[in-house]
Amino acid sequence: MSGALREPWRSLRRQREAAAFGTWIFLGGEAMLFAGLILAFAVMRALHPAGFILAGRETEVALGTANTAILLTSSLTMAVAAEAARAELRRATLWGMGLTLALGAAFLAVKGFEWSSDLEKHLFPGDGFALAEPSAQIFFALYWIMTSLHAMHMLGGMTVVAWLGWQAWRRARPLRSPAFEAAALYWHLVDIVWIVLYPLLYLGGRAP
């Protein structure tokens, strides 16, 4: 398996299209996964507007905003890496992927701070929950589920990026391999998911 071309393909162009298409379908599925959770959020928001507004004020908006900026920037570096890989610009690819990994790690670090601050403020549903309104617990249930599922996706994405970056570094994988673009697509989807979660979890209930 020396070149980028793999069985059962006969042309790299076709293979690249299949990698992109396959990834897109898979991302369609991923989008449905988060759509299910967001539906749960929307339904509960509609049933308990007061509790959700109350609870929405408790999330760490500064950290959430910072994380959004970090993730948007990581999408930039990942896009550069994917384009550079296709153009076979080795240094730019490696830099792009390295920066993406660093930004991803920064995102998770900020997320970790945020979670521990939430725990200190007793924002984990259950006995001793900080807010009296019962439905506020539902908001935070969804907050924990969505952010941790998203973080798991980040970890998955970082694993893939690290693996591909390592292979590119070792020259074990030709830069023309469609895998770089597929990984970038996945990374961008994880970014898009966060873009949607951000207003739901951090911006609700801020207005006077």
Place this chain on the structure above:
Amino acid sequence: MNHITPAIPAPDAIPHEEPSYLTAERGIGSWLLTTDHKRIALLYMAALTAFFFIGGAGAVAIRLELFTPKADVLTADGYNRMFTLHGTVMIWFFLVPSIPTTLGNFLIPLMVGARDLAFPRLNLLSWYLFIFAGAVLIYALVAGGVDTGWTFYTPFSTTFSNGYVLLAGLAIILAGFSSIATGVNFLATIHLLRAPGMGWFRLPLFAWAIYGTSLVMVLATPVLTAVLLLVIAERGFGLPVFDPSRGGDPLLFQHLFWFYSHPAVYIMILPSFGVISEIVTCFSRRNVFGYDFMVYAILWIAIAGFLVWGHHMFVSGQSIYASLAFSFLSFVIAVPSAIKVFNWTFTLYRGQITFEAPMLYAVGFIGLFTIGGLTGLFLASIPIDVHVSDTYYVVGHFHFIMVGGAVSAFYGGLSFWWPKITGRKYPMTWARFAAILMFFGFGFTFFPMFIMGYLGMPRRYQVYPEEFQVWHVMSSAGAVLLAGAYLLPMGYLAWSVFWGEKAEDDPWNATGLEWSTSSPPPRDNFRTPPEVDEGPYFYHPEGEGPGHDHGDPHRDQVRTP
């Protein structure tokens, strides 16, 4: 898998041919690490057989218990665990993967003229995921027991159930990943690996059916993952979303669950539509009647199948207006199924029909599926559904579709493509007998359920009023026949692998790319990459020219002078 290889004649018996996929490589490693779609299909077949036996054991326990109105064999919890085992294993580990992962895996690349699926290693990965998920589920069912039923309704599953619900949920999520990977693979293959000249309307209907199935798999399964994650979060981590005591909504669970689980019915039945189309056209020597309508019907079902889930919720407390919308859409989806039944029937018209075992399965399928489909009309009507929902009527209905339908088609497809898969022929008399036995055994087992369901026998009841006993006895007796009909083919098919007569490349004189290569096919499927310049079906009765109703595949019923 070494036991298969001795049965294959030594390659030097046919010196001009390269070895088949079965003999191309040897050793257990060559099977467990294979990326050959044909070998992976056989791996799936082995796994599915095991799961079929496990799920079947659950059915045996249930039918045994229901022989009398009292609790004689199982404890109350034991019974609940048995029907949960039967449901979860049969749905997620047999019916959903059955035809796509075995026949689909084996045939799709052959039918579109490709060397393999688009992502061969993903294909193998999805098998391992499936096996691992199955192991986790079996562990959960055996070690702790799960008593939620396959529907995992909240708040029972999140708060009240005693059992390994978390593990079972995890297993089903993993099986879902496997299902999604399989779907992605088929979609990419059918889109991008068709042989030169293989236009969309030259695809065999089986490929179309798998295409529709894959679409549903990829778009529906993630929602099941989401809802099971919510159940796991609530049960395992105390994160309430459905808990009524904190304002949660159990109906939200049902919406999300049925958004997957109703389309899942189409995951189970669409592939069998494809199988039946292939069989009926071959054995009646007549092109499929209304090919393009068949295609549109598949797509119609694949898309509209997502819009009817609320008919599972007519008595749940769902809004009556939503129920009306769902009832309407449910009636509408009856239409494409009716198109298919009529088209199969009219494919027979003016044919030259022979009744080999696959055809007997297919004819039986049409009959049973018609009953299953028509009984669905009762369930789409709200007033009747209110009466029969959660009764044996529903149990009868979905068994007609999924067992009378999907499982019959699975056995039919297996007997149709068996010579291609193994290169061996099986004893036809036995096979015909098994097909007929299956039809009658099935009828005896499941038809009484409609009657007792309408009489009011609720499902998931271990003990029941005596007035229902006569129907349960009938059903249990039929189940004995049915079990025989399921075991018989396993016997003679296994026999054929060792002692069966060697099959020709095209034993049924069928058309379609898969029959143009050798039986069993070589590792790379085709010795020369195929090119296609006509539709998939080219059948005609003996003594008639091939052109009489053949032509432009868009208009395969062209009137010729």
Place this chain on the structure above:
Amino acid sequence: MRRGIGEEVPRTLPAILRHVLPVWLALLVLLGASLALAYAPLHGLNGAVSLGIAAVKAILVAVFFMNLRRPDPLLRLAGAASLIWMSFLFALTFADLTARAPQTQPQAGQGRDSEPPMRQPF
């Protein structure tokens, strides 16, 4: 041959950056806008505004970073499919939710009965 995923890609780093940097800047500006508008008194429209901005950001990422601007109908189809199916999910679930009889809506805060459930009714 249909133009698949284009081979007409930028070949140099500056060319690539010229493509992506403006998008990134736009994304950051939108992020700032959505944060600021969340605190503005918009009379209950805050949610709609911030979700609208999120949609614009998502579209920017999909079109420019995920290469939907390339003329590949297949990818656009795949991208559109999940949106259509999401609309099925949302539309029909809300059809139920918004039309339920008021008493069948869940009511928050009702404690579970303090008595333990009766285990042996017979």
Place this chain on the structure above:
Amino acid sequence: MIRFWPATASDVAAQVDQLTGVLLAICGAILLLVGCLLLGFSIRYRRGSSAKRGALPEIVSREVEVGWTAATLFLALFLFAWATGMELRANPPQPDAIEVHVLARQWMWKTRHANGAQEIDALHVPRGEQVRLLMTSQDVIHSFFVPAFRAKQDVLPGRLTELRFTATETGTYNLFCAEYCGTLHARMGGTVTVMEPEDFARWLAVQPRGDDLAREGAALFVSLGCAGCHGDRRGGSATVRAPKLEGVYNSPVPLQDGRVVTADEAYLRDSILQPRRDVVAGFPNVMPSFAGLVHEEEMQRLLAYLRSLKDAP
């Protein structure tokens, strides 16, 4: 004796059976058609028969296909319209319906008549009068199912569901729980007894009657401290200004945010459990939540009391 058809003991049951009968006839006809075609073609066009083959005749073509697609669609729409019409007309709510509260729990049914008479795993109703069941569950989802009435409704925790029926035949009928609810789901059943109205009245009169619901509710109203603020103006020592509750049931209530809602069961229940959500216009937002303090049975008593409060003249 083997039964083929369930007892028909409510007005809806007769209609449902009619619909079932017609659907059976239609489906039987379709099945017969498909069966005859399958069998007929299989015999006539078996290999070796001398039947005419050759090209399909003109008539069997796309037009036929379009024809049966359209026919199936119209049939489906007709059935939909009929079934839906029946559903919408069935059991319109009647003001003088007999109201019975149903509480489901693992694994028993508790029913409670308006006068306080309680039954377990049983329900007595008069023939010919509409019965309105207000149901809730204490734990998981159950489903109240009386096959002879063709009536079924899930019973959910945390909310009320409603089931209306009018029995037409006296007798004793099975009551089942139809939604799987755990270990003894199969034993969660009982009987529904339909009596002549005068027998029912006699039966009801001799039931050991606890206090009736409303009277118990009144006691709760005092013991929970509600009366402290909402108590009557005549002897109350109300220091806090709270809305008066006489005649509030089913009357329009203006809220602080300008909306006007009807004070139905749902609103009243909400106001007890989540008083800060919809505050009545002109009153301070001071009422504490009774969530966790009032359990489901007590809630039913309180609501019965509130319903019984007529507007003082």
